[in-house]
Amino acid sequence: MSDVEVTPGTQAALRQANQQRVIEALRAGGTLTQAELARATGLSAASVSNIVRDLRERGTVSVRQTSSHGRRARGVTLVRPPGAVVGISFSPDRISVALGDGRGTVLARETIAYDVAVGPERGVRRAVWLTETLLGRARAERSMVTAVGVSLPAPVDTTTGEILGVSCLPRWDGYRPSEGLSERIGLPVVVENDANLCALEETRAGVGRGRKHVIYLCLSHGVGAGIIVSGRLLRGAGGTAGEIGHMGLDERGQVCRCGNRGCLETVAGAPYILDMLPRYGDAGAPATVTEMVEAAAVWDPGARRIIAEAGAALGRATAILANAVNPELVIVGGELAAAGELLLEPMRRSMELETLSTALDNLSIVQAELGEEAALRGALRMASSVTEEPE
Numbered sequence: 001m002s003d004v005e006v007t008p009g010t011q012a013a014l015r016q017a018n019q020q021r022v023i024e025a026l027r028a029g030g031t032l033t034q035a036e037l038a039r040a041t042g043l044s045a046a047s048v049s050n051i052v053r054d055l056r057e058r059g060t061v062s063v064r065q066t067s068s069h070g071r072r073a074r075g076v077t078l079v080r081p082p083g084a085v086v087g088i089s090f091s092p093d094r095i096s097v098a099l100g101d102g103r104g105t106v107l108a109r110e111t112i113a114y115d116v117a118v119g120p121e122r123g124v125r126r127a128v129w130l131t132e133t134l135l136g137r138a139r140a141e142r143s144m145v146t147a148v149g150v151s152l153p154a155p156v157d158t159t160t161g162e163i164l165g166v167s168c169l170p171r172w173d174g175y176r177p178s179e180g181l182s183e184r185i186g187l188p189v190v191v192e193n194d195a196n197l198c199a200l201e202e203t204r205a206g207v208g209r210g211r212k213h214v215i216y217l218c219l220s221h222g223v224g225a226g227i228i229v230s231g232r233l234l235r236g237a238g239g240t241a242g243e244i245g246h247m248g249l250d251e252r253g254q255v256c257r258c259g260n261r262g263c264l265e266t267v268a269g270a271p272y273i274l275d276m277l278p279r280y281g282d283a284g285a286p287a288t289v290t291e292m293v294e295a296a297a298v299w300d301p302g303a304r305r306i307i308a309e310a311g312a313a314l315g316r317a318t319a320i321l322a323n324a325v326n327p328e329l330v331i332v333g334g335e336l337a338a339a340g341e342l343l344l345e346p347m348r349r350s351m352e353l354e355t356l357s358t359a360l361d362n363l364s365i366v367q368a369e370l371g372e373e374a375a376l377r378g379a380l381r382m383a384s385s386v387t388e389e390p391e
């Protein structure tokens, strides 16, 4: 039977439906040869071959040589039944929840404005409520969901799961969000720092695709970095590698919330840079980094100056990291990254002054591609990896 001819607009949907037929056939039949798959699904041999190749690249099926009726054949087996996963992303001012698959594909999502810094117990309750709302609206059974991945704008101790030290969520210090969430949701929960998840997702599916030595900078309320060396996330002994926000850059600078003076965050973190903006009388100053970036793009010389100084400071801090880990790509993400060249150009200039010229060879600095979706998609992917490991 030949495949139906379709217009390009419906091709993606058809391909997905055909993939689903192959997965269903494997679920029912165990290991099947490609010829058996073609018979079971009614698809052409060429289509089955293409679908199997895609599923194999994605890790959904494994393929090995076998024999069928005395002839060599390729046996196809489902590696694991593809289950749904939930991703939860806490930002300082909102919670986003997504239902998706292990490839980071978002099937449904919900976002609410919420002051996450208020405290962990209430934040967790809100996230659980939002998850239940999402599953209800998507008509998804909780039993379909295999695990939950969580992104938080704070360092996470990889051994205890505790939120650590100075973050933009001081009341979360010492809290174990995986325990609080798992108790209420009844599913395995894994938690990771947002910059780490964004670094992983941008190198898997964003502007850093295929790159192995990458620094991702997350510029939001706080400033953090996700560092990828030889294709692997650098977590460090306790999971706090990349916490660059409190790198001291100016001994006469502003006092930081951590108690030190002149930290990177005091010139690049959202609350500090918004405070620096000149007042404009009745019109009022921009209230968010996004508004500030928009004002700078149009005309605002004060906003431009503050963004340029943030860029220069980020360049100095990144130069220190770059001298140590020799990345090929620096990806700049978070709200402030939307300033584009207004931020990146001064950043490059200060890196040139402070970086070993050998470390700068083959190094580019670019804006992130996936925006705030990166953390949520990274959380989905992390959740799906939980199901791969036997508990």
Ligand SMILES: [Zn+2]
Residues within 6 Å of the ligand: 245, 246, 247, 256, 257, 258, 259, 260, 263, 265
């Ligand atoms: Zn500090």
